[in-house]
Amino acid sequence: MKRVRISAWAWRLALYWLLGVMLASGGAQASPAEAPAAAGRGYVEQARLAAHGRELVLSGWAAPEQGNVFLTNLIVQVGGCEVYRGRLAGASARPDVVAATGRTAWLHSGFQLRVQLPRGLPSGTQALQVKGRLGDGREFDLETPAGTITIPLSPSPSGVALGMLVLALAVPLALLTWRRRARQVGHRGWLALAAVAPFVLLVASGTTGSSMALLLAEPAVTTGSMQPWAGEPRVIRSDEWQVYTPLALAQAAHVPPFPVINRNLGSDGQNMLVMGMTAVPVAHASALAKPATWGFFFLDTRHALAWAWWLPIWGGLLAVWLWLRRLLGLAGEPAAALAAGAVLAPYSVAFSFWPAYLLMFLALGFWAADRALMARSLPARMGWGGLLGWSVAGYALVLYPAWQLSLATLAVPLALAWWWHERRRWDWHWHLWPAVAAAALVGGLLLGSWWLDAREAVSIMQATVYPGQRASEAGGDIDRWFLFKGWLNPLTLHANLGSMVPVDAASYPFLWLASGAGVLWAAWRTRRVSPLPLVLLGFAAFALGFQFLGYPAWLTRLTLWNVVTVYRLDLALGVAQLVLLGWLMAQPRAAAGVPWRGLALAVALLTAAHALWAYWRMPLDVADGLPGGFVLLSALTAATAAYLLVCQHWRAFWAVYLGWVLAAVLPFHPLGQAPRALALDGALAAAGIS
Numbered sequence: 221m222k223r224v225r226i227s228a229w230a231w232r233l234a235l236y237w238l239l240g241v242m243l244a245s246g247g248a249q250a251s252p253a254e255a256p257a258a259a260g261r262g263y264v265e266q267a268r269l270a271a272h273g274r275e276l277v278l279s280g281w282a283a284p285e286q287g288n289v290f291l292t293n294l295i296v297q298v299g300g301c302e303v304y305r306g307r308l309a310g311a312s313a314r315p316d317v318v319a320a321t322g323r324t325a326w327l328h329s330g331f332q333l334r335v336q337l338p339r340g341l342p343s344g345t346q347a348l349q350v351k352g353r354l355g356d357g358r359e360f361d362l363e364t365p366a367g368t369i370t371i372p373l374s375p376s377p378s379g380v381a382l383g384m385l386v387l388a389l390a391v392p393l394a395l396l397t398w399r400r401r402a403r404q405v406g407h408r409g410w411l412a413l414a415a416v417a418p419f420v421l422l423v424a425s426g427t428t429g430s431s432m433a434l435l436l437a438e439p440a441v442t443t444g445s446m447q448p449w450a451g452e453p454r455v456i457r458s459d460e461w462q463v464y465t466p467l468a469l470a471q472a473a474h475v476p477p478f479p480v481i482n483r484n485l486g487s488d489g490q491n492m493l494v495m496g497m498t499a500v501p502v503a504h505a506s507a508l509a510k511p512a513t514w515g516f517f518f519l520d521t522r523h524a525l526a527w528a529w530w531l532p533i534w535g536g537l538l539a540v541w542l543w544l545r546r547l548l549g550l551a552g553e554p555a556a557a558l559a560a561g562a563v564l565a566p567y568s569v570a571f572s573f574w575p576a577y578l579l580m581f582l583a584l585g586f587w588a589a590d591r592a593l594m595a596r597s598l599p600a601r602m603g604w605g606g607l608l609g610w611s612v613a614g615y616a617l618v619l620y621p622a623w624q625l626s627l628a629t630l631a632v633p634l635a636l637a638w639w640w641h642e643r644r645r646w647d648w649h650w651h652l653w654p655a656v657a658a659a660a661l662v663g664g665l666l667l668g669s670w671w672l673d674a675r676e677a678v679s680i681m682q683a684t685v686y687p688g689q690r691a692s693e694a695g696g697d698i699d700r701w702f703l704f705k706g707w708l709n710p711l712t713l714h715a716n717l718g719s720m721v722p723v724d725a726a727s728y729p730f731l732w733l734a735s736g737a738g739v740l741w742a743a744w745r746t747r748r749v750s751p752l753p754l755v756l757l758g759f760a761a762f763a764l765g766f767q768f769l770g771y772p773a774w775l776t777r778l779t780l781w782n783v784v785t786v787y788r789l790d791l792a793l794g795v796a797q798l799v800l801l802g803w804l805m806a807q808p809r810a811a812a813g814v815p816w817r818g819l820a821l822a823v824a825l826l827t828a829a830h831a832l833w834a835y836w837r838m839p840l841d842v843a844d845g846l847p848g849g850f851v852l853l854s855a856l857t858a859a860t861a862a863y864l865l866v867c868q869h870w871r872a873f874w875a876v877y878l879g880w881v882l883a884a885v886l887p888f889h890p891l892g893q894a895p896r897a898l899a900l901d902g903a904l905a906a907a908g909i910s
Contacts, residue, residue, distance in 0.1 A: 260284040260291065261321075262329075262362035264350050267369055276303070276335040276369065281314050282352045282362055283329040293353040296335055298369060299346035304335040305353075343371045372447075381893060384425035388418040415541075419534040423515070426522040426896075428529040429572075429889035431461040436895070448890030456722050457889075460572040467492070468500040468528065472516055478503040480673055491677035493670055496619025497574045498528060506670035509613040511535070512577060525894035529573075536563040536576035536583075543583035546590055547638060548802040557874045558802045561728075561881065566709040567790045569885040570726030575791045578618045582627055585611035586635070592655040593646035605655030609662030616667055622788035625780050630759045630792050634799070637751040690783065696770025697786045701834035703730050703764075706790075707854040709884035711846065718841025722888075724787065728794030729880060732760060733830070734862035735797060737823045738804045741866065746807075756800040763789050763796075801865070809868050820866035827862040831855035 262282030270277050276296070284291050296304040312330035317323075348369045350362040431453035433446045453461070470485065471478050471492060478501050481489040492502050498512035507513060515527025540559040544550060550558070562568070563576040585608055592604035618624060639646070671678075681687070705712065706727035713722050739753045765771070767786045776782040835843065835851050857880055864873035 258285050259354055259358040259360040260352050261360070262350075262352055264348075264362050264364040264366075267348055267364065267366055269369065269372070270334075274337050274339070276337055277332070278335065278350065279330075279332040280350075280362065281317050281326070281329040282308075282331060283317075283323070283326040284352075284354050287325055289354045289356050289358075291352050292355045294331070294333060295351040295353060295359070296333070297347075297349040297351075298337065298371070299342060301338075301341060303337055303341070304333070308333070337371070341371055345370050381425040381427065384421045385427060388421040388425070391417050391421075415534055415538040419530055422530045422534075423519075423523055423526045426526050426893045427891060428526050428894045429891055430465055430525060430529055430894065431455075431457045431890060432465050432525075432894075433461075433890070433892065435461050435466060446892060446895050448892035450892075451887060451890035453890050454722075454888070456716075457572055464495065464497060464500065465525070467495060468513070468516065468525075469521070471501050472521065472524070476503075478516070480504055491674060493674040494619065494677045494681060496617070498532060498577055499617065504669065504673065506613070506617060506666055509610055509617055509666045511614070520896065522894040522896045532573040532577035532580065533563060536568075536573070536580040539580040539583035539587065543587045544799070544802050546587060547799070548806045550802060550806055554802070554805050554870065557878065558798050560878060561798050561801075562795060564878075564881060564885055565728050565794055566706060566713050566726040566881065566884050566888075567728055567794060569888050570713060570723045572889075574618075574620075575623065578615065578620070578623055578627065579791070579795065581611045581615035581618070582631060585615065586631070586638075589635075590638075590642075590646075592659075593642075593652070595655075598654060601652065601655035602658040605658035606662045608655075609659035609664070610666070612659070612663045613666035613670075617670065621780075621783045622785045623791050626763065626784050626789055626792035627795065629762075629779065629781070630756075630796055633755045633759065634752075637755045640751050692773070693782050693784055693786070694770045694773060694776055695766035695781070695786050696768065698767040699837065699839075700768065701837040702727075702767070703732070704831050704834035704854075704858070706730055707831065707858045707880070708846065708851070710854075710880065711850055713884050713888055715845060717845035719839060720842050727790045728797060729858065729861070729877060730793070730797060731827070731858070731862055731865060732764075732797065733827055734823050734865045735800050735804070737819060738866055738868075739800070741819060742804065742807045750803070753800055753803055756796045756803070759796050760793060763793055804865070804868070805870055807868075817867070820863045823866050824859040824863035828855045828859035831858055 260283055263280045264278055265280040266278065268277050269275065276298070278294075278296065282291055282294070292307060293305055294308055295302065308331050311328045312332070313328055314330040315327065317326050317329055345368050348364055348367060350364055351359050352362060353359050433448060433453045434455060436446050467482075467485075470482060474482055474484060480491065480493060480502055482492050483489045492500055493504065493506065499510045501507065501510075501513040501516035503517075507517075512528045512531045515524035515531075519527060537556075537559050540562050541552075541555050544558050545552065545555040548555070562579060563573070565575075568575040568579075588604045588607035588611060592601050592608060595601045595604055615624065705725055706729040709726060709729075712720065712725035716722070717725070736757060739757065742753075743749050766776075766781060766784075767789055771781070773782070776784075831851070832855055835846070835855075838846075857876065861873060861876045861880075864870075864876060
């Protein structure tokens with residue numbers, strides 16, 4: 221009994237001691253003199269919106285109060301929604317903060333942060349809150365004087381426009397998936413569904429890939445709504461959004477509209493017939509050969525701009541598809557892959573599809589000439605001859621000699637090789653001459669009418685230092701590594717790397733070594749040599765020699781290549797390679813064997829070795845911007861494509877080739893709805909400017 225009483229007293233003493241400790245600690249926590257120190261301090265000096273209201277740029281300084289913890293994250297909230305939580309990299313020196321606070325440890329406390337705002341963020345004035353987070357989990361608020369940020373209305377496609385976009389993509393994909401059903405529709409129905417229907421839907425939706433949102437950004441002469449739904453406008457495409465698009469709009473706004481001489485431009489006006497590429501709308505007979513401008517004559521501004529954007533793409537796809545099917549005897553799907561490789565190539569996309577527009581006229585001219593030679597009736601031959609003349613006029617009025625002359629140099633021997641192959645099928649009877657006459661009449665009338673009203677402006681242009689007197693090109697100015705640059709386009713098309721901007725980086729993914737090996741392998745198997753691949757390889761040798769070695773002045777003058785710049789030969793070389801690939805696809809498949817596999821493996825290894833050699837030859841300002849892993853991936857992709865090409869695994873080859881191309885080009889242009897109308901800026905209108 222005695223032990224029990226001692227044990228009870230012990231438990232009571234322990235309980236009293238525990239309560240005393242708890243009360244003492246609670247009192248200490250409640251003491252205001254011992255409140256925890258602030259976690260940190262900071263100040264948001266600038267908070268602004270950039271990139272058309274979708275990018276928040278913050279700058280200021282932030283630092284922890286205690287030196288034994290680190291500032292690990294910034295947390296940004298807009299309208300109560302967290303839009304960013306992440307680390308800070310590259311803190312900047314802030315001696316002014318040290319001078320103001322006396323805290324030398326806060327020297328490297330400066331920051332600048334770019335935050336991509338979500339498109340679902342409500343528009344209008346929203347509260348802005350910025351917090352710092354320390355490594356021990358504590359957070360503190362940064363002082364933000366403004367406290368708010370005004371979010372512009374986020375553009376989004378209407379239900380109708382979105383439906384049209386979906387249908388425009390669904391139609392060709394459905395035909396590709398259900399190709400057996402597509403064949404039952406018939407040749408004409410297939411074309412209408414595969415090319416015409418998507419074009420009509422895209423124009424009706426009013427969407428465009430133009431970067432003219434930069435034109436309408438403040439300060440601007442005109443105002444209008446043009447915010448892209450996806451992607452960002454490209455400053456590098458200034459010749460599209462800053463030159464040709466505003467000139468087309470200036471033509472429509474002129475009174476009377478679409479003049480030959482626009483009196484609103486310059487003191488003496490500007491002759492608008494000398495605008496090349498896809499040109500601008502002019503009420504003139506030559507406008508019949510400028511189909512990209514037709515929409516301005518019967519559509520409102522929104523749909524006319526959509527017409528001008530989409531016609532080079534879908535017109536190019538359709539024309540190249542028709543031409544290569546006939547030239548190479550390919551089925552619809554292989555010819556479609558080749559057409560996509562030509563029209564959607566990074567080089568075409570980087571120049572706003574102007575190369576595709578020129579290629580459309582070339583392909584239509586070839587196709588029309590073939591149809592005229594195959595036609596049996598006189599009216600049919602004259603009709604196809606008229607289309608040939610129209611194509612020649614359209615080709616000439618693009619007015620860019622570097623592309624036109626290099627493509628023509630390829631087209632002439634290619635036409636001769638085609639004639640040699642088809643000489644027994646083409647009809648050379650007397651009624652061919654009316655077709656030639658129709659071509660000469662249509663082309664002559666269109667170009668003659670243009671020359672009568674443009675010759676004075678052309679004469680003035682020829683007297684200029686540039687571009688008029690730029691006629692002394694000798695070649696030999698290309699670095700050796702440029703042949704590999706097309707395989708780097710998933711990165712280089714979207715960044716300025718030192719001396720190389722996206723339009724200079726853009727190219728075709730070239731595979732000349734594999735293509736040449738494929739031709740030699742086919743010649744060895746069949747024991748005969750076709751003139752078509754010889755012409756293509758011969759042109760490639762001539763063009764590459766001009767690029768890398770250069771030619772004497774007498775030869776460049778004789779071939780007219782004295783006006784061809786070496787940096788604009790990618791289009792002709794790309795077309796030559798794609799036609800050569802099509803010819804290889806049309807050849808009988810080789811039987812599997814050790815020599816065939818060994819050749820393919822050797823070509824793949826040489827392709828990868830050339831890619832790495834090209835990387836080592838790059839200027840450091842370019843190479844430093846290319847991650848080594850990406851270069852290695854590009855080399856492996858090129859080697860894989862080369863192996864599949866020589867092995868004639870065409871489905872896998874096009875999956876790799878077109879997949880790489882689409883990965884580069886799909887994010888390049890923005891996508892948005894063109895403005896329905898434009899208005900003069902309010903300040904200019906108030907000043908009496910009209």
